[in-house]
Amino acid sequence: MSEQQLKQHRDAIDRIDIEILHLLNQRAQHAREIGEIKGGGIIYRPEREAQVLRRIKEQNPGPLPGESVARLFREIMSECLALEKPLSIAYLGPEGTFSQLATLKHFGHAARTVACSSIDEAFRLVEARALDYVVAPVENSTEGAVGRTLDLMVSTPLKVCGEVVLRIHHHLLRNSAGIDGIRRVYAHAQALAQCHEWLNKNLPADVERVSVASNAEAARLAAEDGSCAAIAGQAAAERFNLLKLAENIEDEPNNTTRFLVLGHQDVGQTGQDKTSLIVSAPNRPGAVHYLLAPIADNGVSMTKFESRPSRAGLWDYVFFIDVEGHHDDPNVAKALQGLMERTSFVKVLGAYPQAVL
Numbered sequence: 344m345s346e347q348q349l350k351q352h353r354d355a356i357d358r359i360d361i362e363i364l365h366l367l368n369q370r371a372q373h374a375r376e377i378g379e380i381k382g383g384g385i386i387y388r389p390e391r392e393a394q395v396l397r398r399i400k401e402q403n404p405g406p407l408p409g410e411s412v413a414r415l416f417r418e419i420m421s422e423c424l425a426l427e428k429p430l431s432i433a434y435l436g437p438e439g440t441f442s443q444l445a446t447l448k449h450f451g452h453a454a455r456t457v458a459c460s461s462i463d464e465a466f467r468l469v470e471a472r473a474l475d476y477v478v479a480p481v482e483n484s485t486e487g488a489v490g491r492t493l494d495l496m497v498s499t500p501l502k503v504c505g506e507v508v509l510r511i512h513h514h515l516l517r518n519s520a521g522i523d524g525i526r527r528v529y530a531h532a533q534a535l536a537q538c539h540e541w542l543n544k545n546l547p548a549d550v551e552r553v554s555v556a557s558n559a560e561a562a563r564l565a566a567e568d569g570s571c572a573a574i575a576g577q578a579a580a581e582r583f584n585l586l587k588l589a590e591n592i593e594d595e596p597n598n599t600t601r602f603l604v605l606g607h608q609d610v611g612q613t614g615q616d617k618t619s620l621i622v623s624a625p626n627r628p629g630a631v632h633y634l635l636a637p638i639a640d641n642g643v644s645m646t647k648f649e650s651r652p653s654r655a656g657l658w659d660y661v662f663f664i665d666v667e668g669h670h671d672d673p674n675v676a677k678a679l680q681g682l683m684e685r686t687s688f689v690k691v692l693g694a695y696p697q698a699v700l
């Protein structure tokens with residue numbers, strides 16, 4: 344390619360960048376005016392954001408991949424929303440956890456992410472309206488449910504208004520090269536479980552495995568002591584300046600964690616939604632089958648079914664159920680009505696758009 348051709352393309356890019364710049368600011372101006380119309384009411388509208396992202400993916404002519412343009416527009420919306428009112432989001436800290444990554448993936452980098460010392464504290468701060476939303480891990484594809492989040496959902500007045508699905512990659516991290524001399528590996532209990540087979544195969548049997556409160560805490564400890572390693576993700580590796588001795592050591596290559604976003608609002612329909620609910624059933628043969636019949640009878644698909652011992656009575660169970668559709672969709676509404684006729688405890692946690700990114 345000649346210098347002349349290169350210059351032509353660069354000149355074109357310079358012109359386009361200025362056009363994009365003006366268009367971005369025009370977009371932001373509309374968002375600011377929308378903020379004034381909302382007049383201090385609810386600013387964040389997950390249903391609208393999901394529709395914007397889905398439309399961008401559908402109409403994307405390429406060559407940029409749909410996922411990439413959606414990620415760019417995620418950040419554009421984040422900045423536009425921040426002009427209306429910056430959002431503050433509680434997550435399970437410290438900085439560098441997968442919960443923080445999930446928060447940024449869902450709200451973009453203009454949101455203020457606030458590290459909390461426990462999932463309980465994150466819920467409390469949002470319940471007390473000191474922060475706007477909480478992002479809490481709810482299930483991992485390898486390890487199953489996050490019990491503490493489920494327990495908090497039974498009693499919280501907060502409503503689910505979104506979900507985030509995050510691919511989880513774990514790395515073996517240390518402050519120097521090579522695995523010689525490692526006496527201990529720190530990790531969150533879930534990360535230890537998710538890398539169990541890799542650890543059995545690749546580290547000597549006498550290396551101690553110690554579970555700590557978060558992967559970021561594990562990385563912090565490994566940064567301080569050269570005889571220790573950590574299992575954690577990219578964000579923690581960068582934050583604590585650690586070397587990656589081995590990458591993507593999770594046993595299950597499609598390892599993902601699903602997070603829920605909770606706040607104080609109801610979310611409208613988008614046509615591709617989910618509804619989360621909790622029901623209880625007596626501990627009798629056939630009780631669960633009887634209870635769930637209205638879901639199948641109304642042609643509603645169930646995407647999650649998780650049982651947990653109820654705190655109320657010994658050996659009574661509560662069931663965490665996700666179904667496809669919004670609780671205002673006619674078939675879902677009928678299914679919910681049927682459930683309510685069959686059990687004394689149904690709590691609809693919220694309806695929200697299915698994850699787009």
Ligand SMILES: C=C(O[C@@H]1C=C(C(=O)O)C=C[C@H]1O)C(=O)O
Pocket residue numbers: 373374377386387388389391392395419420421423424427
């Ligand atoms: C601009 C709005 O406010 C927020 C920002 C949005 C955007 O930048 O497109 C979309 C939804 C809201 O979360 C709106 O409600 O339309």
